[in-house]
Amino acid sequence: MRNSVNIADYVGQYVALHKAGQNLFGICPFHSENTPSFSVNESKQIFKCFSCGRGGNVFSFVMDYDKLSFPEAVAKVAEFAHIPLNVDVGPTHQDDPATAQQKKLLQAVADLGHHILVNTESGTAALAYLTKRGLTRQTLDHFAIGYLPASKTLLKTFLTNQHYDYNTLRDSGLFVESQAGELFDRFNDRVMFPLRNEHGDVVGFSGRVLANGDAQAKYLNSPETALFEKSRVLFNLDEAAREFKTSGGAILFEGFMDVIAAYQAGVPNGIASMGTSLTATQVGIIAHHTRQVTVCYDGDSAGQHATARALELLAAQPQLKVSVVVLPAGQDPDDFIQSHEAGAFAKQVQSTLTPISFQLHYLALDRDLTNDQAKLDYIQAALKVIAGEGDAVAQSVYLSQLAERTGVAVTALQQSLPAARPQPAAAPPVPDDQAPAPVAQAAPANKYVRAERTLLALAWRDPEIARALHQRQIQFPDAGYQALFDAWLAYAKASAAPTTAGYLDTLAPELVAQATDVAMMTVPEQSEAAIADMFDLLAHSDVQAKLRAVKQQLHSAQQLGDKQAVSELATQYLELTRQAKQMTQNSGGQS
Missing domain, CATH: 1.10.860 (DNAb Helicase; Chain A)
Structure with a gap:
């Protein structure tokens, strides 16, 4: 089966390769670097990084990149090549008994919540709320959205009857412990959104309160547990990763409701961080699954500031090709979807800016460009950004954009362009x-x-x-x-x-x-x-x-x-x- 897959085709999903001599070279996906030292030899069907030392064949690459066993790597390569194996390679990852028990418990809770929402009288109000927001039954089923009624003991009773012991319940994050050690349900009268890891295991929940009020938080997430670390979880990654290759990579949203709305609008490759700013760890996880990321945050000022922060983190992964969607009139993705006809959002996310184009837009925020000093300050800041672009054609495009925004002639901007900071020269290809x-x-x-x-x-x-x-x-x-x-x-x-x-x-x-x-x-x-x-x-x-x-x-x-x-x-x-x-x-x- 190995001979049916060209290692360059498989590795090329994750590493931008270019020909240099007899081999292909690119930025190593296993460590941070600026000069390509990762090499693929097609005639021998092997790879080698001359910096970090990793090497092997296509199965070795999959084992290292995805942290899989050899049989699991064979299965993944077979799936890539559309080759039926007709054998069971076993589970994709092994858990210790305590972890397996926690995952089983959390999945049972997700199943219970979904059943209550769509099949019981207790879920009628929650179902009506979600339907009013435009979510279809297919969407509810796809994301296993559920509901837990206003009870402090429903979950405890349900799980105790399933023979889960006290310590297992306490470690799940689903309960609040009193000073006397008694457990009470953490989620009451909330719509439940299961949170899954990249393997598809339920690791926690986010619950939206059904009745709005000041007494409790609108959204309540599971606390940090052995399974749930907010800084590592990306909502919908397990499902979206299957779409990255055919859908142009990942679309990064601010919140999971944007992901759900986008899915229903025909955009299945959306992911989101869990109610917090994007983290370097999450960026690293994204880079393990795709080479392309489109940032689609809210169109308001706060969303644009968050976009700028996200771009700084994404820039630390040079193998990622990053683009930005700026939504009109300060809308968030859900607003845009609700106010436009079907298919409009799928077209909108294809209309993207490069990171530098976005920076030119971002630097103009909150500046009065009718004020001469404000305009001069903006031009100076924008020219510094443009000077960092090494490609002359791209520089010309950005200077034209700046000229259009400020009314200053391109020739004058070109003359004022500061010298680009010297970049480390790329090492010449070596034998x-x-x-x-x-x-x-x-x-x-x-x-x-x-x-x-x-x-x-x-x-x-x-x-x-x-x-x-x-x-x-x-x-x-x-x-x-x-x-x-x-x-x-x-x-x-x-x-x-x-x-x-x-x-x-x-x-x-x-x-x-x-x-x-x-x-x-x-x-x-x-x-x-x-x-x-x-x-x-x-x-x-x-x-x-x-x-x-x-x-x-x-x-x-x-x-x-x-x-x-x-x-x-x-x-x-x-x-x-x-x-x-x-x-x-x-x-x-x-x-």
Whole structure:
């Protein structure tokens, strides 16, 4: 199945790749960087980051990127390639018993709330409220929206009857504990919106009070629990992520009601933070699922300020392509949807600004551009933003926008444009075998290491070299390279058509990075003499290693007074010394 998927096509969903020499390069999705050091080799179907050291085949990428097991990664790649597996790979993630119990409890509460809303007389008023707001039954079912009546013990009674114990109830976040230790339902007379993690598990709730009043908060969220961290949860991510590839990435809203309204208006790829400002953690989670984000916050002043803050956080993920929707007349998404015909919102979110265009708009907020000083201050601030754009064509577009907004000629603005702050120059593409070594591994610092790496790479593509190394019983000085060679012999023996990508699947996880590092090398054809010299180098290194070991053993035997061991080890030492001397003479005196 691996051979049916081009690793560049799969990785390209998350990393913008460009051709440089024999490989494709991009910004590494596993760590923060500005200069591309992430490389994909299509001929070998492997990837490697020369900065953080991660590497492997397409399954390795999925396992690292999505934190999945090997069978789960295979299933995800199969889904991408539309290849039926016809096997059950098991659950997508494993939970400890306490966590599994909490998830089961929260799902039961979500099911109960939805049942009460749509099937019971107790939910009639809440259902009427939601229907009046324009939500259809299909939308209510899709988001599992529910209702919990005005009772302080309904949930406690229901869950106790389901055999959940006191500690499990208390840890769920669904109850308020009195000083005496008694539990009371936290959510009373509230419409319930289940909050799910990226895997689709219910981890908490947001409850909207049905009867408006000053005595209680309009919205009440579950408190922080072992499962629910507001800074990590993005509403609807589990469902929206399925739409990102076909819908142009994620649309980021301020609140979950915007997400729900957008879904009903034909925009299924909406997500939202949970009633708080966007966090860096949430941005990182978004970047793990898509390369494109459109920010669609409220059109009022507060919403535009929130957009500016969100753009600062999103800029920290250079692999994200970010755009902004500015809604007219200060409307929020729900207002816009309610006041326009069907399909209008889906068209509106396609009309976007770049981050710089938005900044030009944002900087003009709350400024009186009929006032000369205010206009000059605005122009100065806007020109600083435009100067940061390195593309001359884009700069020209933004200068035209600024000219239209201020009435100042483009030529005058161009002359006043400050010099752009020097940006770090992008590193020129480097040959594969000269790329920076990963942090976790030493660079090939001497001829022995270079010989090991070269012979290992040659052995993977030439069975005769692998056979000769094995028959001569030459040992690689580095234990890791020896383990890789032994694993290759076993893999090649069992495989009719061995490939580098297939070989990586057979390795222990701690060997994959080192193997990928060698596999990414560009090794030219070697003459027979050059190969013979490398064989001799490894043999010489092996003898030197044995000499050091025997010398240490001989010293220990002498200290212990073991005459027989001293005699035997001395003989071995003399023989190894002779071999080493002979090798030195054969190599022309070089060591």
